[in-house]
Amino acid sequence: xxxxxxxxxxLVQPGGSQRLSCAASGFTFSxxxxxxxxxGPGKGLxxxxxxxxxxxxxxxxxxxxxxxxxxxxxxxxxxxLQMNSLRDEDTAVYFCVGGWNYxxxxxxxxxxxxxxx
Amino acid sequence: xxxLTQPPSVSGSPGQSITISCTGTSSDxxxxxxxxxxxxxxxxxxxxxxxxxxxxxxxxxxxxxxxKYANTASLTIxxxxxEDEADYYCCSYAISDSWVFGGGTKxxxx
Numbered sequence: 001x002x003x004x005x006x007x008x009x010x011l012v013q014p015g016g017s018q019r020l021s022c023a024a025s026g027f028t029f030s031x032x033x034x035x036x037x038x039x040g041p042g043k044g045l046x047x048x049x050x051x052x053x054x055x056x057x058x059x060x061x062x063x064x065x066x067x068x069x070x071x072x073x074x075x076x077x078x079x080x081l082q083m084n085s086l087r088d089e090d091t092a093v094y095f096c097v098g099g100w101n102y103x104x105x106x107x108x109x110x111x112x113x114x115x116x117x
Numbered sequence: 118x119x120x121l122t123q124p125p126s127v128s129g130s131p132g133q134s135i136t137i138s139c140t141g142t143s144s145d146x147x148x149x150x151x152x153x154x155x156x157x158x159x160x161x162x163x164x165x166x167x168x169x170x171x172x173x174x175x176x177x178x179x180x181x182x183x184x185k186y187a188n189t190a191s192l193t194i195x196x197x198x199x200e201d202e203a204d205y206y207c208c209s210y211a212i213s214d215s216w217v218f219g220g221g222t223k224x225x226x227x
Contacts, residue, residue, distance in 0.1 A: 029132050035216075045155070045163065047216040059214045095162060102210045103153045105174070107162040109224070 002026040002106055004010045004096045013048040016086050018113055020095030027106065030054075032073040034074030036081050038092035039110070048094070049081065064090075086115045121146065121207055123217035128188045128225040136194040137222045139207030140188060144215050147188040151210035154183060154192045157221075167192060194224070202226045 008020040020036070036048040049070040052057045058070050069082040081097055091114050098106035122140040129135040139146065139154075146152055151171050158208035165174050168194040170190060180201075182193045190209070194201055207219040 037218075044221040045157075045208070045218045047208070047218060049218070050214075061215065101169075102149075102151045102216075103165060103168040104155070104163070104208070105165055107161055107164070 004098065004106055004108030006094065006096045006108045006111035009094065009113045011114045011116065012086055013117050014088060014115055015114075017082070017084045018082070018086060020081040020094055020096075020111060020113070022108060024075060024077045024079065024096075024098070027098065029077040029098075031100075032106070034070075034072055034078075034079045035099055035104065036068075036070060037091075037097050037099040037104065038087075039095070040092045041117045043092075048084075051079070051101070083113070085115075090113050090117045118183050119138040119151035121209060121217055122208060123205075123222045126223045126225065127218070128227055129194075129197045129206040130198065130227050131197050133197050134193060135197065135224065136189075137192045137194075137205055137224070139190040139192070139209075140141070140215070141209055141211075142188055143189075145211035146185065146190050148212065149210050150185065152183065152185055153208045155206045155208065156201075156203045157206065163206065197226050201227050 003025045005023045011061040012018045035050045049060045051070045055072045067085045071080045093110040095110045097104045133168045153166040157163040166177045171183040
């Protein structure tokens, strides 16, 4: 069974940092591009970042560029997102997503990050 | 990286067909045949239902179909069923190696 399980969400103050993790199982993790997609409360989906299959290349949405860093460990089948300088507008459920050929095939259940003082 | 434009809501009766539009620009929808569609039920993760404009992944209902003309993509759901009631999002690959989603469309099955 394919599983993507996110962890690391919680309450963080504006300007603070948070690290999200995603544990993958049930598929060949190292073959997939991996993404983070977020969804603010009552809002739509927003693509955040992508890392390629070997971890050598990462891209980011303009809204998080310079603040967020995506990384992966293919030996441990894990994906991470380091989030710094967090803002109120970063409050969202963050989904870990596996993608093949420019689409989002495999989704985790998400982890909620709340940025508030 | 602007959102693709979708109608906020659509509705239909069981058995009917509905179409959801998704309008982008020449930098995303118009440039690539890499439009995908996702269905999201409340409190659940999104699910891929259409990719590369008009292809269905294994397990997706054949009542879902997709198309594209110029900068606008469309999702058609035929033979509406009550379980189709959900939010639907389009997404396109875009220049600068990025992805952009639509704002989402809430489908109500009357």
